[in-house]
Amino acid sequence: MHVRVTDREGEQRELEALEGWRLMEIIRDWGLPIKAECGGACACATCHVYVAADWVDKLHPPREEELERLDEAFDVRPNSRLACQILFSPELDGLTVVLAPELD
Amino acid sequence: MTNDNIITTDVVIVGAGPCGLFAVFELGLLDIKAHLVDILPKVGGQCAELYPEKPIYDIPGFPIVTGQGLVDNLVEQIRPFGPTFHLNQMIEALEPIGTADAPRFRVTTDAGTVFETKTVIVAAGGGSFQPKKPPIPGIEAYEGNSVFYAVRKMEAFRGRDILIVGGGDSALDWTLNLQPIARRVTLMHRRDDFRAAPHSVEQMRALVASGQMDMKLGQVTGLKGEGTALQAAICRDSDGQTFEIACNTLLPFFGLTMKLGPIADWGLNLNENLIPADTEKFETSTPGIFAIGDINTYPGKLKLILSGFHEAALAAQKVHRYVYPDKRLTFQYTTSSTSLQKKLGVA
Ligand SMILES: Cc1cc2nc3c(=O)[nH]c(=O)nc-3n(C[C@H](O)[C@H](O)[C@H](O)COP(=O)(O)OP(=O)(O)OC[C@H]3O[C@@H](n4cnc5c(N)ncnc54)[C@H](O)[C@@H]3O)c2cc1C
Ligand code: FES
Numbered sequence: 001m002h003v004r005v006t007d008r009e010g011e012q013r014e015l016e017a018l019e020g021w022r023l024m025e026i027i028r029d030w031g032l033p034i035k036a037e038c039g040g041a042c043a044c045a046t047c048h049v050y051v052a053a054d055w056v057d058k059l060h061p062p063r064e065e066e067l068e069r070l071d072e073a074f075d076v077r078p079n080s081r082l083a084c085q086i087l088f089s090p091e092l093d094g095l096t097v098v099l100a101p102e103l104d
Numbered sequence: 105m106t107n108d109n110i111i112t113t114d115v116v117i118v119g120a121g122p123c124g125l126f127a128v129f130e131l132g133l134l135d136i137k138a139h140l141v142d143i144l145p146k147v148g149g150q151c152a153e154l155y156p157e158k159p160i161y162d163i164p165g166f167p168i169v170t171g172q173g174l175v176d177n178l179v180e181q182i183r184p185f186g187p188t189f190h191l192n193q194m195i196e197a198l199e200p201i202g203t204a205d206a207p208r209f210r211v212t213t214d215a216g217t218v219f220e221t222k223t224v225i226v227a228a229g230g231g232s233f234q235p236k237k238p239p240i241p242g243i244e245a246y247e248g249n250s251v252f253y254a255v256r257k258m259e260a261f262r263g264r265d266i267l268i269v270g271g272g273d274s275a276l277d278w279t280l281n282l283q284p285i286a287r288r289v290t291l292m293h294r295r296d297d298f299r300a301a302p303h304s305v306e307q308m309r310a311l312v313a314s315g316q317m318d319m320k321l322g323q324v325t326g327l328k329g330e331g332t333a334l335q336a337a338i339c340r341d342s343d344g345q346t347f348e349i350a351c352n353t354l355l356p357f358f359g360l361t362m363k364l365g366p367i368a369d370w371g372l373n374l375n376e377n378l379i380p381a382d383t384e385k386f387e388t389s390t391p392g393i394f395a396i397g398d399i400n401t402y403p404g405k406l407k408l409i410l411s412g413f414h415e416a417a418l419a420a421q422k423v424h425r426y427v428y429p430d431k432r433l434t435f436q437y438t439t440s441s442t443s444l445q446k447k448l449g450v451a
Contacts, residue, residue, distance in 0.1 A: 037230070037362060043154040045359065068299045071271045072359035074238045075323065076294050078342075103236035103358055 001088070004096040005049075007032055017088045023049070023097070024084035035102060040084035045072040046103070047083040052096035059086060074103050109218060113139050114427045116211050116221045118195050118367075121149020123397030123412030124227035125178040130420035132185030133444055136427050139221075140187055141213055143194040143232045143365075148175035150398075151409075153233055153360065163409060174409075184449045190217055194232055198224060198370040200390065207392025207426060222392065223423045226372075226379060227412070229398040230362035238269075238356050242327055250334035251327075251354045255282070263287050267337050267349050269324055270357030276300035278355060279308055283317050290318040290349055292339065320349065327354070367399075375401050385422035386415045392426055394419040 001017045005027055015030045017023075024047040027034045035046035042065050051059065056079050062070075066085045070076050080100065086092070115131060117124045120142035128138045146152055151160075151171035159168045169177070193213040201220070202208030211219040235253035237243070243251055255261070255278055262285045268275050271293040277300075283289045291308060298305045311317045326338035328348070336348045364377045372379050373389045378401035381387060386394050396419055397412035405411070424433050438444050445451030 035361075038154050041155055041158060043158075044361070046361070067295075067297075071294065071299060072236070074240075074358065075325070101239045103238055103361065 001090060001093040003027075003088070003092070004094070005030075005032060006096075006098040008099050008101065017092070017095075019088055019090060021088050022084050023086040023088060023095070024082075026088065027083055027099075032099065033102070034083065034099060036084060038084075042066060042069050042082060042085060045069045045082060048073040048076075048100035049081055049083045049097040050077060050100055051079045051081050052098075053079065055092075055095055055097075058091065058095075072103075074101055111139065111217065111219045113137065113219055113221045115139070115223045115225060115423055116141065116195075116209075116219045117225045117227055119149060119227040119229055119232075119397070119399075120144075120147040120189065120191070121227060121229045121397060121412075122151055122174060122178060122409050123229070123416055124149070124225070125175070125182060126413050127225050127227060127396060127416040127420065128182040128185055128187045129178075130417045131423060132182065132187075133438070133447060134420055134424045134433070135447070136420070136423060137185070138187045138225075139190060139219060141190045141193055141195050141211075141217075143192070143234070145192050147179065147189065147191070148172065149229050150362075151175050160409070184447065190215075193217060194365065196366045198393075200371075200392075202392070204391045206429075207390075209392065222426050223394065224392065225394045225396060225416075225419060225423070226367065226388070226399055227395075227397045227416075228364075228367055231367070231377075231399075232363060232365040233360040234363050234365065235356075236358040236361045238324070238358055240324060240327060246327060246329060246332055246334050246354070249332035250329065250352055251356070253356065255355070258282065258285065261286055261353065264353040265351045266290070266353040266355060267292060267324075267351040268355045268357065269293070271295070271298045271300065272357060272359065273300045273304070274357040275355075276304040276308055278357070279317070280304060280311075283311060286353075288317070290320060290351065292320045292322055292324070292349070294321065294323050294342070296321055322347070324354070324356070381415075384418065386419040387422060394423065 003017045006012045017026050024036050037046045038044035114136050115138045117140045120140045152175045156172035193215040196214050197212040199210045266286045266289045269292050279291045312319045322339040322341040324337045329335040336350045379395040381395040381400040383402050396415040398407045
């Protein structure tokens with residue numbers, strides 16, 4: 001299983017993904033620059049990603065907690081998600097996301 | 105500054121997270137009084153700031169306790185030792201003024217508080233909590249004159265045209281506080297739903313309804329101005345339409361992030377932004393300065409609250425040697441020692 005991640009410089013990488021891991025953990029594990037300060041507790045919004053258009057509806061919709069936390073992210077768009085709230089499963093093989101800008 | 109303004113003490117604790125708080129207890133049992141400093145307006149560090157309502161399952165003796173619940177209990181547990189809290193202040197400078205055998209340090213906060221202390225316990229966790237700065241192109245040029253991430257003196261905002269961005273308590277509180285003194289306040293949020301206290305949201309909506317302030321949905325994408333003087337914020341709504349809001353002051357409230365901050369300048373050895381400490385007494389490379397909790401590193405370190413508690417107990421033993429060089433330290437249990445129980449106010 002794979003996930004395709006475009007970093008902030010526009011470079012796309014294909015990362016091997018494991019079932020049951022959070023998208024944030026996969027991105028972080030491969031050393032891409034995602035701060036994920038709260039370790040996946042939906043408490044920091046530093047794992048903000050944009051999901052490719054054809055994948056938006058295949059993900060479970062964000063819960064209220066995720067929407068609230070996105071208020072602390074910058075340049076939030078309709079396809080914005082927190083990578084720590086996406087649990088990887090075989091149906092997500094090929095998921096494509098872009099890292100959102102990071103707040104300093 | 106005259107000597108009258110200097111606080112003389114045995115130990116200054118940098119950071120009032122769970123580990124800094126518990127250090128007060130371990131020091132208190134050894135008759136050592138502590139001053140605690142934190143940049144946040146409240147104690148509790150990550151537990152109180154990042155996950156106050158989430159349950160923690162791995163604190164010994166508490167099958168389940170929330171982040172805030174643990175902090176409340178720690179505060180209750182250290183009450184007998186009457187620590188002095190200095191909140192809303194960041195420790196900026198730490199200079200050695202003694203010798204290796206009899207260390208002393210001058211510690212200064214950004215609010216001008218100065219301590220002269222025999223020892224320092226750095227319990228700074230993931231670093232000091234500081235406001236997140238949005239990556240708006242060119243924003244740095246306006247910082248300090250037109251753009252502010254925190255409000256220190258309200259008066260500085262009298263008569264200004266203020267744009268406040270955010271949907272949480274800070275955004276709403278400052279909207280309500282500044283509205284009466286500003287020329288005009290506009291609150292902007294990306295959606296028509298606010299995370300702030302319902303009462304504040306109601307008050308804000310009432311002010312909008314009566315025409316005393318504005319509320320706009322959207323996000324700031326750019327800034328316009330001359331030099332350090334902001335003239336307008338360029339914004340975008342959820343349909344992608346661009347619009348401008350005239351303002352000479354922008355207050356973005358995007359929450360907090362942890363930064364190492366001034367600790368990097370204190371002359372301590374650092375290893376990837378962590379402070380190496382020994383595992384016997386959690387002392388750093390500088391005698392008299394200790395590092396406990398998430399900020400330290402040593403072989404086998406686990407970033408757990410439990411580990412920080414253990415480290416606090418061992419550091420306190422060595423602090424005792426510096427504070428009372430002539431006194432012998434005997435090991436005692438709180439269950440059986442009357443002298444410890446007296447200190448705790450239970451015997
Ligand atoms: C979402 C989440 C869940 C967690 N769950 C668990 C769990 O289940 N179990 C567990 O054991 N751990 C857990 N942790 C980790 C735990 O919170 C940390 O290990 C713990 O908070 C570390 O405590 P500390 O006192 O060392 O530092 P912190 O809690 O980080 O506190 C440090 C304090 O120091 C202040 N500070 C720093 N520098 C300065 C300065 N120069 N001047 C003034 N103040 C300063 C900061 O503002 C902060 O308030 C979790 C963490 C997160 C984010
Ligand atoms: S890692 Fe903090 S919200 Fe996702």
